Amino acid sequence: MTDLDPIARPLDHLPARGASDAPALTDRAGSLSFRELDHAIGALAAWLAARAGSGDRVASWLPKTRVACILPLAAARAGLVHVPVNPALRRAQVAHVLADSGATLLISQPARLATLAPEDLPPVMGTAVEADCPMDGPGLTASMADPAALAAILYTSGSTGRPKGVMLSHANLWLGAISVAHYLRLTPADRVLAVLPLSFDYGQNQLLSTWAAGASVVPLDYLAARDVVKAVVRFDATTLAGVPPLWVQLLEADWPAGTAASLRRLTNSGGALTPRMVRALRDRFPRADLYPMYGLTEAFRSTYLDPALVDAHPDSIGRAIPFAAVAPVRADGRRAAPGEPGELVHAGPLVAQGYWQDAERTAHRFRPAPPWLGEGMAVWSGDTVVEDAMGLLRFVGRDDEMIKVAGNRVSPQEVEEAILSGGEALEAVAVGVRDDRLGQAIVAMVAGDAAREAGLRTRLRAELPSFLQPQQYRWFAELPRNANGKLDRAALRRLATE
Structure with a gap:
């Protein structure tokens, strides 16, 4: 379990938290140690810096390859802003993200690039294929970036219109990694099977929190639940993050004797677990701690439920995660009383910097925190929650139409x-x-x-x-x-x- 250090650092310093020769990333091709990971980050950062200027946006449209895993840290080391594009998106959605972000470079694969028309690419943007990205050779050393500087733009759908870019700083991503590694009690002995898209905040944090704990991540693109089961067996995974539809599939899958019992940690976000699903997961994975969580890209993660409370409170989303200040707020700005519905408001250093080039929507969602909750800006989620007498929150519903x-x-x-x-x-x-x-x-x-x-x-x-x-x-x-x-x-x- 990583120390709960509230001081943020440049994002590309994360690999230094692992033992140099311990495995940091493991896939079908073998393993990269933390020493080799840092070397690969430096090499790719130097290559990026030669192709883009400080503060430029660099987009990637890739499956879960080694380059895709390393790019968030390499771009940060090069002083660039990473824009990961969901690999499931098609031409029109990709063109929107590229144009809106003003990316000057897109890294992808030949087959994907071939689906784009010339008019889909901004005039000032260049393209590169993943195979040209170096993982070895002369590189940049660890950066001295300001933790408050912009590090990434993650695109998420809004209640109206096209996807909007959420601006995340080095500090947002660093403290999110430290927070999750701490409350999940990750250790260097853990192997985290990363099945979620790296374009999601939840998916990207699979990498960052694992490395913050000095543990090993196993990136996996899967087609069916049986692919996940096989990967758990092959890589002896201890930790699996998912969303409710994946858990439905995994509960229907055939598990070899003893494999389900080998998992030590399950985490859920991206939708609430039903009490019935909680019971099913507890029965199927009897030795795994189950962590129900609630989050929104604008503040990364807001709450988690301690595994010791899951059986007694299967419909709860828990309490605030480390570094977050979270509470239900009434329409008059006061804290909602226990049992009284209120809007979930999130303050603290995990709150993002707003929406990219969208002052109107930023002003609507990011507003000053109630004085009794904290200082600075808060995210007003638009989601209704109720707090019980124990301080545990329960999700009631969404105020928007997402x-x-x-x-x-x-x-x-x-x-x-x-x-x-x-x-x-x-x-x-x-x-x-x-x-x-x-x-x-x-x-x-x-x-x-x-x-x-x-x-x-x-x-x-x-x-x-x-x-x-x-x-x-x-x-x-x-x-x-x-x-x-x-x-x-x-x-x-x-x-x-x-």
């Missing part, structure tokens, strides 16, 4: 725009409904001719990643409207569940 599909925050407007772009439908509203496997599934409420559904589905399969695909279409001659003539989204949400 849809949570397999751990991905989906903007209804993004789905609606894609549906309408081909002309098959006259109007469209995307609604999230409960789904045991996905957490939520997208139901498209559309006005138009149902005979055009097959063509619409075919087009969207080519244009959108799987998590943005509607699972069901409901067709109407016209969609209901409210007294103001606007689409009645509340009525449509009710219809979607009938």
Whole structure:
């Protein structure tokens, strides 16, 4: 377990926390020690610095390769800002991230780059293939970056419009890594199986918190639950982070005798676990500590539930993590009383620097903390929680209309725009409904001719990643409207569940 040190340092200093010859990263090709990891960071940082200027944004669109794992630290060492692009995104979404971030360099693979048209790339942006990224040779030494400097922009969907970039400093990422390594009680003997996308804050922290603890990370891109089971066996994994849909799949998978009992730690975020799922996970993985957690990219992680409390409080998201100040707040700015619903507000050094080039949305979400909670800016989550007499929080619901599909925050407007772009439908509203496997599934409420559904589905399969695909279409001659003539989204949400 790492010391709970509140002093932030440049992000690229994290490998120094591990024993030099101990394994830091392990995959099918073998292992990199912490000494070799630091050397690879330096080599890649020097290569990046020769291709981009200080403060430039460098984007990566990669699966979970060694280069993808090293880039967050290499970019930080080179004085650049890393913009990881979700590998599941398609051309239109990638083009938006590249244009919005103003990236000057995109690192990807030939097959991915071939899917982009010339107009998808900003005029000032260059491209490079992953195979050209050096992992050896002369490199830069550890940086002296200001911990408050911008280190990364992570794109997350908003309640309206296209994905927005959350600005994270070295301090945000460093203290997030220290906090998680501490409360998960990670040790150098742990092997963390990293299955979540590195473009997510939760996924990227798999790397950073593991290295902060001097432990070894095993990056894995999987197609089916059995791939995860095999990796647990092959790499003797002790720790697995997931989202509810993955746990559903893993609970249905066949586990070799003794393998499920070998896991020591399970962590969940990206959606609440149901009490039924908590019981199932406790039965299937009897020797694993289960950590339910709640977070939002704008403040990384807010709460966790101590494993000792899980059985008695299976519907709780716990208390604030180290370095976070979290509380339910009433509409009048006072702290909500036990049992009284309030908006979850998060203050402290994990709060991000706002949204990239979006002052209006930043002002809406990032506002001064209530004086009784802390100083500086706080994230007003828009989520309603209730605190019990023990100080444990329970998630009640979202105030916005975001849809949570397999751990991905989906903007209804993004789905609606894609549906309408081909002309098959006259109007469209995307609604999230409960789904045991996905957490939520997208139901498209559309006005138009149902005979055009097959063509619409075919087009969207080519244009959108799987998590943005509607699972069901409901067709109407016209969609209901409210007294103001606007689409009645509340009525449509009710219809979607009938």
